[in-house]
Amino acid sequence: MINVKNLMKKFDNVKVLESIDFSVKKGEVVCLIGPSGSGKTTLLRCLNLLETPNGGSIMIGNKKLQLVGKPPSKKDTIELRSYSGMVFQGFHLFPHKTVMENIIEAPLMVKKRNKTEVIKEGEVLLQKVGMFEHRDKYPDSLSGGQQQRVAIARALMMKPEVMLFDEPTSALDPQLIGEVLRVIEDLAKEGQTMVIVTHEMNFARRVADKVLFMDGGYIIEEGPPTQVLENPQEDRTKQFLRMIDE
Numbered sequence: 638m639i640n641v642k643n644l645m646k647k648f649d650n651v652k653v654l655e656s657i658d659f660s661v662k663k664g665e666v667v668c669l670i671g672p673s674g675s676g677k678t679t680l681l682r683c684l685n686l687l688e689t690p691n692g693g694s695i696m697i698g699n700k701k702l703q704l705v706g707k708p709p710s711k712k713d714t715i716e717l718r719s720y721s722g723m724v725f726q727g728f729h730l731f732p733h734k735t736v737m738e739n740i741i742e743a744p745l746m747v748k749k750r751n752k753t754e755v756i757k758e759g760e761v762l763l764q765k766v767g768m769f770e771h772r773d774k775y776p777d778s779l780s781g782g783q784q785q786r787v788a789i790a791r792a793l794m795m796k797p798e799v800m801l802f803d804e805p806t807s808a809l810d811p812q813l814i815g816e817v818l819r820v821i822e823d824l825a826k827e828g829q830t831m832v833i834v835t836h837e838m839n840f841a842r843r844v845a846d847k848v849l850f851m852d853g854g855y856i857i858e859e860g861p862p863t864q865v866l867e868n869p870q871e872d873r874t875k876q877f878l879r880m881i882d883e
Contacts, residue, residue, distance in 0.1 A: 638663045638799060638830050639684070644693035644704075646679055653679045655854045657693065661799070661847075664828040668841040668862075671851035672877060677834045680851070681803050684832065685723050686714050697721060698798050721799040722792030726807045728784040730776040730791075736763065737772040740791040747795075755794070762790040766820050782813030786820055800824065802833040838881065842866055850874045 644657035654676045661667050669677045682688040684695060690704040698720035702709055709717075730739050737759055744755045763769040766786040776784055785805055792800060802821065806814040818840050825831065825844045835841055841848055841862055848865040850858045850873075858871045869875050 638665070638698065639832070640694075640696040640701075641684070642694045644680070644683060644695065645691045646676075646683055646688060647691055653854050654683070654690070657856060659849060659856060659859065661830060661832060663798075663830055665846045666825045666829075666831045666833065666844050667847045667849060668845040669832065669834045669849050669851060670836070670838070670841060670865075670877075671857075672880075675851040676854040677851050678803050681723075681801050681832065681834055685721055685801055686717055687723075719795075720797060721801055722795055722797035723801040724785070724788050724792050724803065724805050726804045728776070728781070728788045728808075730784055730787060732776050735773050735775055736768060736779075736787050739776070739787060740794050743791070744794050759790070759794060762793055763787075765793075765823070766790045767816070780813060781809045782816045785809065785817045789817075789820055789824075798830060800829055800831045802831065802835070804834050804836065806835075806837065836881070838866060838878075850877065852877070 639661035641657055641659050644654055646654040657680060669680065671677055679688055683690045686709065689708050692704060694701060694703045697717055700717045700720060702713055702717060734742065737756065740759050740762065741755045744750045745752060760769060763772055766789055768783060768786050768790065771779060771783060805821065806817050809817065818837065822844050845862045847859060848862045849856050850865055852873050858865055858869060858874045865874065866878065869878060
């Protein structure tokens with residue numbers, strides 16, 4: 638489903654990612670953990686070509702790109718992005734559109750689909766994320782957790798093979814975090830392929846098939862959560878986990 642080889646990214650002369658290799662199987666959930674500035678978000682943005690890598694290759698679905706530091710063509714970018722949906726730390730909802738209008742925008746504008754069919758699918762997804770009764774409300778009347786659930790539904794409306802989550806609960810008050818994590822856990826149970834940047838270690842233990850610990854732009858350690866989170870082999874992983882447990 639995802640295959641990344643020797644991925645590199647630098648900003649000016651500062652290397653942010655170096656020699657990144659990893660793969661994600663269909664239906665697998667991979668959690669990226671590590672200290673701030675370790676390259677997790679940059680890696681996720683490279684997968685969706687929001688950042689252009691300076692080298693290496695990315696394959697998602699049936700689309701493979703060999704990257705040499707210059708922006709890929711618009712056609713290649715659109716094709717690669719068609720396989721994935723991304724949910725950001727901020728919700729990025731259109732403030733002047735209702736919940737329903739927000740989630741049907743992309744299928745109507747990008748895929749030129751039938752509006753009646755798209756609305757029916759939107760209603761099903763809003764039921765799934767617990768937001769159906771709010772379908773006619775505007776974003777500024779919703780809590781942060783509700784807005785993030787709408788953002789998840791919006792990404793799912795494009796029927797992505799892979800969902801990419803960039804710290805989806807970091808902008809939320811503690812009491813709202815659980816409602817968003819439950820939606821993501823339900824997606825995991827349904828077999829949705831996902832790559833998730835998270836600081837929620839207990840969540841990673843529950844949902845991840847594989848955990849990647851990053852530091853300094855490298856993947857330091859990877860494996861099932863029982864290994865990486867409970868019996869890490871690398872000193873830097875052990876130090877990080879001790880720090881967040883304090």
